[in-house]
Amino acid sequence: MKKILAVYYSQTGQAKNILENILKPIFSESEISVTFLKIEPDPDFPFPWTSDEFFNTFPESVAGIPCKLKPFDIDLNENFDLVFLAGQVWYLSPSIPVNSFLKSPEAAVLLKNKPVITVWGTRNMWANAQETVKQRLKEIDSNLIGNIVFMDKHNNLTSVLTIIRWLLDGQKGKSRFLPAAGVSDEEIVSAEKFGPPILKSIQINNFAILQAELLKINAVEINYPILKLEQNGARIFKIWNRIIANRAKKSYNNRIKAVRLFKYYLLFVIFIVSPPAWLVFALRKLLFHKNAKREISYYQNVG
Ligand SMILES: Cc1cc2nc3c(=O)[nH]c(=O)nc-3n(C[C@H](O)[C@H](O)[C@H](O)COP(=O)(O)O)c2cc1C
Incomplete structure (x- = not known):
């Protein structure tokens, strides 16, 4: 009997839904058991968010400061053959719940020497x-052997507008001028295609070529200009985080004021700076094709 641990956090159900679809072809195998482990912050983060709540998670997200989690409902002595970790990104960082799980002593035990x-x-x-x-x-000595990424495939500005509508108003479905938010339903259903190569790897207990197999069926698609925008954004986020941390030392009120300033900065960068920057990076990909290819290959792989 092979054992899989499926750890997840999801506010809207999107990450969980993706994970369940990946596991669908594996569920039907009688010689494999799947144990789900939900990461539960205590208290949980709100959904939908108010604007202040949403932007106020920026400092802890970027600094990687964990939150309190409810005790895990799992036997730490269980020896799993494979672990899935399904989650989402908050401010170009692992979401606070995912980061909190990874920094927990329980994760250090459950994931030690395990393929993830x-x-x-x-x-x-x-x-x-x-x-x-x-x-x-x-x-924590675990082996990252696979990575599968699901994204909103609409253009950058459209996906910003729809995600704001979704996360702050709770409206996921399409409206008069905007499409539905998040990963499309078709993509989520198609996640099933990743099940068979994973199943094969777990059956033969060899994950050496799994990521290469997953890439053949588009496990990680990289939009180069978006990758470059992200890398620049991550650098600037660190500077903002220092500014907010300094203000926060004085009072909570000062922290909130700095977080609001960051919000206006972020909206300015997204809507005014990022479109021309996107064009520059698209051009750079054309001019420095080999470098771009090397960078894309790095992020598609797990090494
Ligand atoms: C506070 C916050 C910050 C986010 N920042 C990012 C981000 O930097 N990059 C990104 O691609 N998505 C970002 N998202 C979107 C999430 O990654 C995710 O797609 C969405 O919240 C749905 O996830 P769920 O599975 O928890 O419902 C953010 C969401 C939240 C709530």
Whole structure:
């Protein structure tokens, strides 16, 4: 009997839904058992969010400061053959619940020396978060052997508008001028296609070529200009985080004021700066094709 642990956090159900679809072909195998483990912050984050609540998670997300979690309903002595970690990105970082799980003593036990597949349900910027997760998995001696990424495939500005409508108003479905938010239903259903190569790897207990097999069926699609926007954004987020942390030392009120300033900065960058920057990066991909290809290959792989 092979044992799979499927760890997840999801506010809207999107990441969980993706994970369940990936596992669908595996559920029907009688010699494999799947144990789900839900990450439960205590208290949980709100959904839908108010604007202040939404932007006020920025400092802890970027600094990687964990929140309190409810006790895990799992036997830490169970020896799993494969672990899935499904979650989302908050401010170009692993969401606070996912980060809190990874930093927990329980994760250090459950994931030690275990093969891990990360699964992301994001808007379109996940690469920086994956680097953080890679680092943490290394620290607790687990082996990242697969990564599958789901994104909103609409253009960057459209997906910003629809995700704001979804996360702050709770409206996911399409409206008069905007499409539905998040990963499309078709993509979520198609996640089933990742089940068979994973099943094969677990049956033969060899994950060496799994990511290469997953890439053949588009497990990680990279939009180069978006990747470059993200890398620049991640650098600037660190500076903002220092500014907010300094203000927060004085009073909570000062922290909130700095967070609101960050909100206006972010909206300015997204709607005014990022469109021309996108064009520059698209041009750069054409001019420096080999470099771009190398970088894309790095982020598609798990090494
Ligand atoms: C506070 C917050 C910040 C977010 N920041 C990002 C981000 O930086 N990049 C991104 O692609 N998606 C971002 N998202 C979208 C999430 O990654 C995710 O797609 C969405 O919240 C749905 O996830 P769920 O599975 O928890 O419902 C953010 C969401 C929240 C709530």
